Amino acid sequence: MDNSATTPVDRRVVEAMMPYLTEKFGNPSSVHFYGQEARAAVDRARREVAALINARPNEIVLLSGGTEANNDTVLITVMLANNEIGTVQPIAEIGTLVRELRAGGRKYLWLHTDGVQALGRMPVNVETLGCDLLSMSAHKLHAPQGVGALYVRRSVRLAPQNIGGHQERERRGGTEAVSMIVAFGTAAALAREELDARIAHMRALRARFEAGVTERISDVIFNGDTERRLPHISNVSFRFIEGEGLLINLDMQGVAVSTGSACSSGSLEPSPVIRALGRGDELARGSIRFSIGKDTTDEDIDYVLEVLPRAVENLRRLSPLYQQAIAERACTAV
Amino acid sequence: MDNSATTPVDRRVVEAMMPYLTEKFGNPSSVHFYGQEARAAVDRARREVAALINARPNEIVLLSGGTEANNDTVLITVMLANNEIGTVQPIAEIGTLVRELRAGGRKYLWLHTDGVQALGRMPVNVETLGCDLLSMSAHKLHAPQGVGALYVRRSVRLAPQNIGGHQERERRGGTEAVSMIVAFGTAAALAREELDARIAHMRALRARFEAGVTERISDVIFNGDTERRLPHISNVSFRFIEGEGLLINLDMQGVAVSTGSACSSGSLEPSPVIRALGRGDELARGSIRFSIGKDTTDEDIDYVLEVLPRAVENLRRLSPLYQQAIAERACTAV
Numbered sequence: 001m002d003n004s005a006t007t008p009v010d011r012r013v014v015e016a017m018m019p020y021l022t023e024k025f026g027n028p029s030s031v032h033f034y035g036q037e038a039r040a041a042v043d044r045a046r047r048e049v050a051a052l053i054n055a056r057p058n059e060i061v062l063l064s065g066g067t068e069a070n071n072d073t074v075l076i077t078v079m080l081a082n083n084e085i086g087t088v089q090p091i092a093e094i095g096t097l098v099r100e101l102r103a104g105g106r107k108y109l110w111l112h113t114d115g116v117q118a119l120g121r122m123p124v125n126v127e128t129l130g131c132d133l134l135s136m137s138a139h140k141l142h143a144p145q146g147v148g149a150l151y152v153r154r155s156v157r158l159a160p161q162n163i164g165g166h167q168e169r170e171r172r173g174g175t176e177a178v179s180m181i182v183a184f185g186t187a188a189a190l191a192r193e194e195l196d197a198r199i200a201h202m203r204a205l206r207a208r209f210e211a212g213v214t215e216r217i218s219d220v221i222f223n224g225d226t227e228r229r230l231p232h233i234s235n236v237s238f239r240f241i242e243g244e245g246l247l248i249n250l251d252m253q254g255v256a257v258s259t260g261s262a263c264s265s266g267s268l269e270p271s272p273v274i275r276a277l278g279r280g281d282e283l284a285r286g287s288i289r290f291s292i293g294k295d296t297t298d299e300d301i302d303y304v305l306e307v308l309p310r311a312v313e314n315l316r317r318l319s320p321l322y323q324q325a326i327a328e329r330a331c332t333a334v
Numbered sequence: 335m336d337n338s339a340t341t342p343v344d345r346r347v348v349e350a351m352m353p354y355l356t357e358k359f360g361n362p363s364s365v366h367f368y369g370q371e372a373r374a375a376v377d378r379a380r381r382e383v384a385a386l387i388n389a390r391p392n393e394i395v396l397l398s399g400g401t402e403a404n405n406d407t408v409l410i411t412v413m414l415a416n417n418e419i420g421t422v423q424p425i426a427e428i429g430t431l432v433r434e435l436r437a438g439g440r441k442y443l444w445l446h447t448d449g450v451q452a453l454g455r456m457p458v459n460v461e462t463l464g465c466d467l468l469s470m471s472a473h474k475l476h477a478p479q480g481v482g483a484l485y486v487r488r489s490v491r492l493a494p495q496n497i498g499g500h501q502e503r504e505r506r507g508g509t510e511a512v513s514m515i516v517a518f519g520t521a522a523a524l525a526r527e528e529l530d531a532r533i534a535h536m537r538a539l540r541a542r543f544e545a546g547v548t549e550r551i552s553d554v555i556f557n558g559d560t561e562r563r564l565p566h567i568s569n570v571s572f573r574f575i576e577g578e579g580l581l582i583n584l585d586m587q588g589v590a591v592s593t594g595s596a597c598s599s600g601s602l603e604p605s606p607v608i609r610a611l612g613r614g615d616e617l618a619r620g621s622i623r624f625s626i627g628k629d630t631t632d633e634d635i636d637y638v639l640e641v642l643p644r645a646v647e648n649l650r651r652l653s654p655l656y657q658q659a660i661a662e663r664a665c666t667a668v
Contacts (some may be wrong), residue, residue, distance in 0.1 A: 002368070005364045005369070006359060007359070009356065011356075017355075021343050021348050022343065022345075022348060025340060025342045025343055026340065027473075028592065030339045030591075031581055031592075031593075032581065032584075032590040032591070033585055034336070034590050035590075065508045116409060137509070144355055144512075145361070145512050145513070146509075146510075146515075147511070174398065175399060175471070176480075177398070177478065177479045177480020178478075178479050178480075179478050180479075180494070180511070180514070182476065220518075244365075247366065250366075256366040256368050256369075258364060258365075258366075
């Protein structure tokens with residue numbers, strides 16, 4: 001239940017990358033046969049990644065992941081979809097505004113969006129969004145960790161962050177991670193092909209999950225917009241408990257979840273995202289992100305619905321605040 | 335014969351990384367079991383990489399490769415061993431000088447060295463070298479492309495280039511490329527274990543190669559220091575021909591070589607490295623880098639020694655300069 005942190009690598013993706021980990025080991029910059037074979041593989045993958053977001057292949061800069069892709073100094077940057085609660089931001093509207101400002105003379109105003117959580121979970125079309133830059137990460141798309149890409153609209157000129165060889169049309173020096181790039185390309189092709197089915201599957205599982213939680217656990221609040229939300233994330237605030245305690249309890253029973261983004265785990269600060277929703281520190285501390293993947297099953301959800309209410313109940317039994325609330329409610333009822 | 339551009343991935347390395355491409359897919363920043371399993375794997379690999387260069391694990395920053403590792407603004411940077419001709423630079427002497435200057439009050443003077451070509455081909459010990467930063471790339475060490483590391487001496491503070499999560503002790507944001515890092519760690523352990531044997535093997539094969547070339551081909555010059563040279567590189571200038579033509583000719587017969595570094599291939603400029611040796615443009619244009627790997631065999635060398643003299647002879651037959659030289663020599667003899 002932590003597919004937002006990373007996703008299992010698809011078996012088909014591993015199969016596609018294996019030749020590039022064994023006999024096909026060329027450096028794409030080499031002129032000879034081995035080099036050209038690697039170059040062709042990188043170019044095929046680039047086309048698949050471009051097709052996934054309706055971009056041109058030469059607008060794709062392949063790099064080490066979403067974080068590297070986000071490290072471009074740009075003027076306006078908005079997450080396409082939030083990684084904690086899944087809310088989809090109105091990028092297209094901002095895109096229209098940016099284009100208007102640009103037409104009005106602000107030539108170097110660019111819109112960047114972090115598409116890492118959204119990719120493979122909603123249609124992402126750079127023309128519809130009107131963004132100039134878009135960050136992508138393969139490991140949220142059932143490919144391995146360590147590869148990603150930045151979409152750079154053809155009108156945008158970026159100073160490279162990695163200076164070295166002439167790779168990626170001077171936009172990112174360094175020998176290409178061929179096997180990883182092949183994996184990313186395969187994952188992109190699969191995501192495009194299966195997108196509608198994956199969305200329907202994740203949405204149905206999440207509905208089953210949220211209905212079950214509502215039915216079996218009191219004092220819960222679902223965070224994030226109910227409509228404009230990625231289909232795989234359910235962020236729940238459980239009153240009277242600490243999210244960290246619940247996470248550990250669930251982990252011991254084989255259920256992996258997250259309190260905030262994986263990037264900020266280890267931090268004990270309550271999630272700024274949940275606080276920004278006006279929930280207050282207590283609810284922010286008691287929030288858990290459940291994130292479903294394309295390979296999650298009905299049985300997985302049912303197991304969580306069996307384990308979760310018991311874990312919440314056990315933790316609440318230890319909470320003085322909960323005991324007090326129960327007592328107060330009993331008095332009010334009397 | 336192009337092991338300087340990249341090396342075949344070791345079968346044992348692929349075996350070590352496979353679990354991290356299949357069932358062990360956690361994000362090392364996640365608190366739960368899957369995350370901690372990935373974290374432990376990254377830490378094991380970090381220890382192996384540190385051991386290879388006699389550093390401490392917390393002095394190793396894992397990143398996407400040698401180029402990213404080189405992108406650190408530093409004051410003094412010298413290649414540990416040149417990637418075109420294999421000459422080993424006197425880093426230890428420069429290190430002593432830098433330390434003296436630092437003791438004299440220049441507190442922020444740091445020595446960086448690019449160890450990408452040297453690693454696994456000579457002993458690399460950061461204490462003996464006295465360097466403060468050292469770049470490493472896994473794909474020159476029989477691990478896949480797309481992973482590397484920067485050694486950062488504990489007294490050095492660097493501003494991170496990738497800003498995002500808190501990974502790599504705030505020195506490099508971004509989800510760790512777990513499977514790749516595991517591969518790198520395994521390759522580092524194997525390189526440490528087998529270093530002496532690999533060096534002896536490559537040196538013997540190179541001697542066989544150079545003796546064969548000297549015997550069978552006239553008008554050749556070996557570039558680079560004969561003593562202080564990496565054991566796997568033989569850079570040869572063939573008079574009267576263009577390196578590019580020879581490369582293509584050899585490629586058609588299944589022999590992969592390089593005219594300069596893979597990073598600058600495609601460029602038609604004669605190698606600045608060979609020119610700096612005082613060889614002149616003609617010899618620089620006619621130079622080829624042959625680079626041997628741990629898996630190269632006697633038979634491979636013999637095949638090259640069979641194919642190469644014929645290729646050189648065919649190209650020279652088409653060269654007016656060569657015809658003229660032959661004629662002149664004939665006259666002198668008369």
